[in-house]
Amino acid sequence: DARVTQTPRHKVTEMGQEVTMRCQPILGHNTVFWYRQTMMQGLELLAYFRNRAPLDDSGMPKDRFSAEMPDATLATLKIQPSEPRDSAVYFCASGPRGAGTDTQYFGPGTRLTVL
Amino acid sequence: AQKVTQAQTEISVVEKEDVTLDCVYETRDTTYYLFWYKQPPSGELVFLIRRNSFDEQNEISGRYSWNFQKSTSSFNFTITASQVVDSAVYFCALSGLSQGGKLIFGQGTELSVKP
Numbered sequence: 001d002a003r004v005t006q007t008p009r010h011k012v013t014e015m016g017q018e019v020t021m022r023c024q025p026i027l028g029h030n031t032v033f034w035y036r037q038t039m040m041q042g043l044e045l046l047a048y049f050r051n052r053a054p055l056d057d058s059g060m061p062k063d064r065f066s067a068e069m070p071d072a073t074l075a076t077l078k079i080q081p082s083e084p085r086d087s088a089v090y091f092c093a094s095g096p097r098g099a100g101t102d103t104q105y106f107g108p109g110t111r112l113t114v115l
Numbered sequence: 116a117q118k119v120t121q122a123q124t125e126i127s128v129v130e131k132e133d134v135t136l137d138c139v140y141e142t143r144d145t146t147y148y149l150f151w152y153k154q155p156p157s158g159e160l161v162f163l164i165r166r167n168s169f170d171e172q173n174e175i176s177g178r179y180s181w182n183f184q185k186s187t188s189s190f191n192f193t194i195t196a197s198q199v200v201d202s203a204v205y206f207c208a209l210s211g212l213s214q215g216g217k218l219i220f221g222q223g224t225e226l227s228v229k230p
Contacts, residue, residue, distance in 0.1 A: 020220075030214065033216075033218075035218075042220055042223065043206065043218075043220040044220075045217050045218065048216065048217070050216075054216070055215060056198075056215065064208050089158065091160060093160075095216070098201075103150070103162055103165045103214065104162075104216075104218060105162060106152075106159065106160035106161075106162075108158065108159045109158055109159065109160075
């Protein structure tokens with residue numbers, strides 16, 4: 001049963017620290033998405049990649065967030081420096097065909113708490 | 116603009132009741148896709164259904180059914196004979212062809228099924 005995996009599942013850190021979240025998309029999927037879920041904003045897209053190339057990161061605060069896909073099996077989302085308002089659940093999702101409107105399959109999420 | 120509205124924030128039913136979750140969407144795309152996801156208390160997002168804008172046939176899967184009506188821009192979800200395990204937050208989402216695959220989520224409906 002192929003699944004998207006994310007690490008860590010939980011992260012507690014102090015303001016100003018660097019945070020790196022990792023995602024392994026489903027093997028063979030070539031679209032990867034990062035979403036953030038908060039009570040106030042709901043689910044919002046931060047960035048997405050197709051065939052490892054960044055297509056859209058307009059939802060991401062550029063001064064502190066960065067997203068990369070160093071290879072087809074790994075996507076990373078980094079926050080530096082972290083702030084309390086970054087506390088949220090971060091989801092990674094992958095899609096099979098890169099057609100953009102594919103079904104997206106979500107990982108279990110990383111729950112980030114910034115103190 | 117693309118938008119998804121789930122007007123029901125919370126619904127509470129007793130087991131075995133039928134329940135319908137409403138979803139209304141806005142889009143300028145003629146080709147678009149509609150989705151429902153389930154988020155149980157454990158937090159993961161589980162894909163339930165994907166529907167394209169050219170297919171208005173209703174879908175049934177076990178106790179779940181979906182009613183897509185383009186005339187009213189609605190994609191409602193009905194659970195028949197609800198069970199306690201159906202308790203979750205349900206999200207309706209839209210992906211328009213012009214948006215390159217971004218999922219626009221509604222705010223979610225929290226369903227509580229009591230024994």
